[in-house]
Amino acid sequence: MSQLAKVSTALLRNVPLFAGLDEQQLSVLARSIVRKNVGRNAKIIVAGEPTDSLYIVLYGRLKVLMSDEQGREVILSILGPGEFFGEMGLLDDSPRSASVVSLEACELLTISKTDFKRNLAENFELSLTVMRGLVKRLREADRKIGSLALMDVYGRVARLLLEMAEDVDGEKVVVKKISKKDIAKMVGASREMVSRVMKDLQLSGHIEVRGRSIALRSKILLAD
Amino acid sequence: MSGVPPVSTALLRNVPLLSLLSEDELALLARVVTRKSYTRNSQILGAGDPTDSLYILISGRIKVFMGDLDGKEVILSILGPNEFFGEMGLIDNSPRSANVVALEPCELICISKPDFKRCLADNFEMAMTVMRGLVKRLRDADKQIGSLALMDVFGRVARLLLETAEVINGEKVVTKKLSKQDIARMIGASREMVSRVMKHLQEAGYIEVRADTIVIRDNIQLSD
Structure with a gap:
């Protein structure tokens, strides 16, 4: 995983998750955000590891998966540009429950747990966006359960x-x-x-x- | 369903979701929430219904399920006292995605959409509680997907x-009454x-059925 320079507020303004933040908040955030490039098949998150960051996809696609001891996998979702992942562990302080692997070359933004939580507390719009993201995933998960069972x-x-x-x-x-x-x-x-x-x-x-x-x-x- | 007089702030303060609201906010909320009772097997929400309220369970248990056109059901979760439901549609403004039916006589508090949103916007801790609730449900849903697929x-x-088991006197015991039909619909x-x-589990000594409860023996283990 290679690290690039810091990001601009212009870049952050285009990220849906940060749409509700003002210029001041974006510039504070820009200082604590890191931009990363990863190749295809890179393991971004490994199930069981402690949780330290939130990730936002700038481009590329990734798969979220769980596996059993025999190495059999189930893909929970496929994520693309504008979507974020890794927020669950930041909210409930639990280890990663699934792994995330890139399907193609990806560019990501990462924000640390502390910075993410501070921004959440200071900006209700950000909390709402995170909630909407969680609800969207939960609806998808429920539909998946319905189709697996029925x-x-x-x-x-x-x-x-x-x-x-x-x-x-x-x-x-x-x-x-x-x-x-x-x-x-x-x-x-x-x-x-x-x-x-x-x-x-x-x-x-x-x-x-x-x-x-x-x-x-x-x-x-x-x-x- | 019957309308019952408004609720006391003391009742609201005991609900974990609302426990961090100030006395003034609780008093304000107490004037606008409604209390409803449902008998066993009555439908509380139907998939496709428009979304207007958040529900908090005061007593009783409910099941959240999806059905197909042939009437086959899959139970997404069973909720008990102090748990809340119906928040997804309030957050993403979509119709109800699942059905909710009372498993036993239930008492509920309903908070209207505008009141819920105002409480959320004014109270970061309440927003965090809602987010943690969504994360918990999402983790449960992901586990359910994993087990259905993998x-x-058995x-x-x-x-x-x-x-479902609780530890009682050093033993793992399932005390909540679960019918075989409900277990079937959950898995x-x-x-x-x-x-x-x-x-088979009973004959092999993995579980012991004692009247309404099921004791789980230590030798039952999951690979995950």
């Missing part, structure tokens, strides 16, 4: 694709590259099962694979 | 029993499968 692998793969899809020229398209192995880890199934399900969805006209992206047909949109 | 039904039942398995697993 849906078969077909339903779970379809739901995941729907959630990842963006509107492109009036179509729902999954443009972010995601491997079958990562899909498997997100839906709690084997890679082979996911391959089979994706092939079936393709043959039955629910999805169309175009190079790296996956277009969703209206059939799959109605099936939900 | 553990078999592991999930064992994890649930260990997490995403059928009631029949849970009965079978519980019988």
